[in-house]
Amino acid sequence: MKSSGTTELNTFYPIKPECQADVPATRFKPRAGKTLSQRRWQASFSQDGHLDIAKVLRRIQRGGVHPSIKGEVWEFLLGCYDPNSTLEERNELKQRRRGQYDMWKAECQKMVPVIGSGKFITTPLIDDEGQPIDPSLVGVQTSDKKVVQWMQLLHQIGLDVHRTDRALDFYETEANQAKLFHVLAVYAWLDNDIGYVQGMNDICSPLIILVENEADCYWCFDRAMRRMRENFRSSASSMGVQSQLATLSQIMKTVDPKLHHHLEDLDGGEYLFAFRMLMVLFRREFSFADTLYLWELMWAMEYNPYIFTKYEDPDRAKTKGPSPATNNKHLKQYGKFERKNVKTGHTEENSALSVFLVASVLEIKNRRILNEAKGVDDVVKILGDITSNLDAKKALNEALKIQKKYLSKAKKA
């Protein structure tokens, strides 16, 4: 049985008929009076384009964003634009960024001509020694380590693009798949520290669908990665996300020592079973439409009015950081989660809202884990049951409660 909400969402993010049965059910429904609507969004801008971000955040945290405007709203939530700017300033910035992206893409295309052709590759371009496997596919002969490393990643991006959200109609066209490929390839070229790691495709895909212009997608993805890129850092002995897992362990030890010790007894004290949730921000636990809802709630709750400056002009952001004596009106420009951090002076980088969200999921399953889990495999199984059974907003509100508890206990300790 499908509710009308699901039917409406299906027109925004159509699922291939043969895949209907395989994807998790969607719970999100745009609700009048709660969800940020197109009309209300437009009414939140002043004459010259300044955005009343406090008003918008309040709405989003109550009921998400209507599918018709998600892309443009997300650009603000992710920090691509300053709400305290004019429409003209933003248009100017947008044009500049598009030009910049085109230049980077041309740079990539010079090395690998398939980029920009509307097609993409799934087989390796060069061998272990950096020699081209098919010389017609490689535009430059080089031993430059940066170039070689990047080229070695491209077929992995292609392999993953080929199987990203394939239940959605959107990716039936090669042009849309290529759009995802381009953004990931250009990103990997510029952020060669991280390059490309599986899972980044899952983060990028919704942006490709919601934001029409490819260059604009790139900038959204770049901003999203600013929050998450450390998770994707990998070495021979560890992965970056393990810092977040360590924070999770710390949080659980503080707010629910009994459960934490039980998990430790099962040799699950490293919380590796939460690995995927943090890496791809719960994409596998929610349907596509519900992920969008979850993410916009999270990003609204994590919103910091200095986010744009922090990314655009890091030096200036340091001098202009939030003062402790922030007044009430100013505090309303923060999301619920970030506001609490600012108030308590808590600035731990690894304690993102997503980490508290995992904690809230563990709390939901607290009893079953304590009673039934005799090994880490059981924990994985019990957590697997949350797929499409989780209410994004409820779970996030629980996460906020855990944050409150954690901050007050951590303060006392």
Next chain:
Amino acid sequence: MGAYRADEDYDYLFKVVLIGDSGVGKSNLLSRFTKNEFSLESKSTIGVEFATRSIRVDDKVLKAQIWDTAGQERYRAITSAYYRGAVGALLVYDVTRHVTFENVERWLKELRDHTDANIVVMLVGNKADLRHLRAVSTEETTNFAEREKTFFMETSALESLNVESAFTEVLTQIYHVVSKKALEIGDDPAALPKGQTINVGSRDDASAVKKDGCCSA
């Protein structure tokens, strides 16, 4: 202990890992074996996922706990943590992409660096249904498997070809290794490692565990 999970009683619990290059079909082999499902829209594996299934060999119930791993090199720090305690491995390559076969050697080394010498390894050439695209011949792998003393089978998760046999063969071989071991140590059940078998990142290298109490009757 007897009351716990009475509905899925088993005599042996074996930890098996699925490894190999990205996109060779590891996850679909697993879902074919454990759920008889195959999906053309399946997503890449992030980190490690797992599923279980029990089979009967002789008069014993063997429960396989199969850990499916991400293929990308970057994930190796996480995935190799799951090798510990594995008694079997299916090392998968794609018969239509020769490079995935070339990498088998690297995978094998990696596996042998992290696991017990007695581990049962099966090379699995998947996507055998794509006959017109074949790039790795059966002889090539047969020679390699003989040299490396591994088992070998070609499968198609899509057509459900040999998937059952590949897993069953691995589990049966593990069972033989374990029962031989039991025989060598005088069939003294107390000599078999006991307790928690499968631990993520555990120091415990228990290879196979006979569940307490189940064989006393």
